[in-house]
Amino acid sequence: MSLADCSAAELLRDLAARKVSSVELVNAYAERICARDGEVKAFLHLDIDAALARAKEIDERRASGQPVGKLAGLPVAIKDVLCTAGVKTTCASKILQNFVPPYDATVVEKLKAADAVLLGKTNMDEFAMGGSTENSAYFQTTNPWDVTRVPGGSSGGAAACLAAGMAPLSIGTDTGGSIRQPAAFCGVSGLKPTYGRVSRYGLVAFASSLDQIGPMGHTAEDCAILLEAIAGHDPRDSTSANLPVPEYSQSFNQPLQGLKLGLVREHFGLGLDGEIEAAVREAVKVYESLGATVKDVSLPHSKYGIATYYIIAPSEASSNLARYDGVHYGYRTDEKQMLEELLAEQKQAEAGGSGKELADLDTPLIRLYRKTRAEGFGPEVKRRIMLGTYTLSAGYYDAYYVKALKVRRLIRGDYDQAFEEVDFVVGPTTPNPAFKLGEKTDDPLSMYLEDLYTVPTNLAGIGGMSIPCGLTKGGLPIGLQLQCRAFDEERLLQAAAMFQRATDWHLKRPTRS
Numbered sequence: 001m002s003l004a005d006c007s008a009a010e011l012l013r014d015l016a017a018r019k020v021s022s023v024e025l026v027n028a029y030a031e032r033i034c035a036r037d038g039e040v041k042a043f044l045h046l047d048i049d050a051a052l053a054r055a056k057e058i059d060e061r062r063a064s065g066q067p068v069g070k071l072a073g074l075p076v077a078i079k080d081v082l083c084t085a086g087v088k089t090t091c092a093s094k095i096l097q098n099f100v101p102p103y104d105a106t107v108v109e110k111l112k113a114a115d116a117v118l119l120g121k122t123n124m125d126e127f128a129m130g131g132s133t134e135n136s137a138y139f140q141t142t143n144p145w146d147v148t149r150v151p152g153g154s155s156g157g158a159a160a161c162l163a164a165g166m167a168p169l170s171i172g173t174d175t176g177g178s179i180r181q182p183a184a185f186c187g188v189s190g191l192k193p194t195y196g197r198v199s200r201y202g203l204v205a206f207a208s209s210l211d212q213i214g215p216m217g218h219t220a221e222d223c224a225i226l227l228e229a230i231a232g233h234d235p236r237d238s239t240s241a242n243l244p245v246p247e248y249s250q251s252f253n254q255p256l257q258g259l260k261l262g263l264v265r266e267h268f269g270l271g272l273d274g275e276i277e278a279a280v281r282e283a284v285k286v287y288e289s290l291g292a293t294v295k296d297v298s299l300p301h302s303k304y305g306i307a308t309y310y311i312i313a314p315s316e317a318s319s320n321l322a323r324y325d326g327v328h329y330g331y332r333t334d335e336k337q338m339l340e341e342l343l344a345e346q347k348q349a350e351a352g353g354s355g356k357e358l359a360d361l362d363t364p365l366i367r368l369y370r371k372t373r374a375e376g377f378g379p380e381v382k383r384r385i386m387l388g389t390y391t392l393s394a395g396y397y398d399a400y401y402v403k404a405l406k407v408r409r410l411i412r413g414d415y416d417q418a419f420e421e422v423d424f425v426v427g428p429t430t431p432n433p434a435f436k437l438g439e440k441t442d443d444p445l446s447m448y449l450e451d452l453y454t455v456p457t458n459l460a461g462i463g464g465m466s467i468p469c470g471l472t473k474g475g476l477p478i479g480l481q482l483q484c485r486a487f488d489e490e491r492l493l494q495a496a497a498m499f500q501r502a503t504d505w506h507l508k509r510p511t512r513s
């Protein structure tokens, strides 16, 4: 296996034993990026020179016997929705095309403090809205297992760069499945932590009551290492939980005794691909052979998950995205041209030629907002802003938004009940494997239905993880989803590691085309 295909844990051991240097590692990934990223297009921004300089500095520190951090010398890729001081952060949107944050997100700060090497920023659906990375304003990321297919989304670049061996670890975000679904499509492991586990200071907000940042890697061990580095309370994020961070990287290998798994009855219904169902049932048998007991559980309200999510998430998005007005920061429409247009319209109105009164025309400020937002946002983001503005508007607020909040409580209640009987809820991560590029771009509803099994986790605020559990006959990865009680990530990682000790799906890599 080449260096670029090793797990992060293996690389950290080799770095510590000085069998490999950080500079050698960065060069190995740079080489792979040269070979593969032309086709996969996982990165929006790369700065190999900066990564090499940082790697060299860490190598020197280690060589001179000075203390180094827990991730010393290990390259990490970061989804472009997290602020990186002095490095462009676009959220794959035109409206932030020139945004260079003056500060680091807490997660980035923690990675730097652990001496990780920031490799680059990964592509995503614009503002994390989507499930295929086709909504990026810049370009399309492809699935390294089959470049005619999507890598999933919205953390598509983060998953694809792992699968193609272009980074050993990556940071994703998950509002309704954006870590787990691309992890499933790309054959890697990804963990959405409990709401509040990881600080979101410096994360560009999509839907604030749902967003979480989480680790992506090849194995449960890699996710444990990364989660340990980024989790914890942060006074700058009042929603971050003030709870101690377990040593996930030390405990992940402990076997779980008397494990009780609940198979979600509703997740095996209509619409589930046959090969996915077979692989998931096979995975459950593996757990049984390891001593787990399995029973059916019901999440009766999960069928309302999509409807509830697609009211709450756009409502919050419409409010969060109000800040992109072309005044404070980000893209601004061409003011000169805008004013010329407005003057011409005023003249026409004065002459009575356009059928419009002067009073009907925008003020220059309103026109600036309007044009900036019309030009800066892509179609899916606009759709969500319109949906959210509608569901929050007077007269509809109670019928949609408040109703959705009530259903959300019922969904959480279903999980509370299930977790009285079982330790984890298991099922497929996605209803189908990676679909073809362009297949769903004209059909938002079918794109939204992709999130069927993942959104309830976010609505309930609990933890969820996707791990590889098979390949289709066509050679596409299949993900197994495990969901846990709030703040039970330690055991979730143990359950995932248990599966990975017994199987080798997490070791599979796409064969190079």
Ligand code: GLN
Binding pocket: 128, 129, 130, 131, 153, 154, 173, 174, 175, 176, 177, 178, 179, 206, 313, 451
């Ligand atoms: N696919 C979902 C959406 O489009 C989830 C996105 C996410 O988790 N960021 O909203």
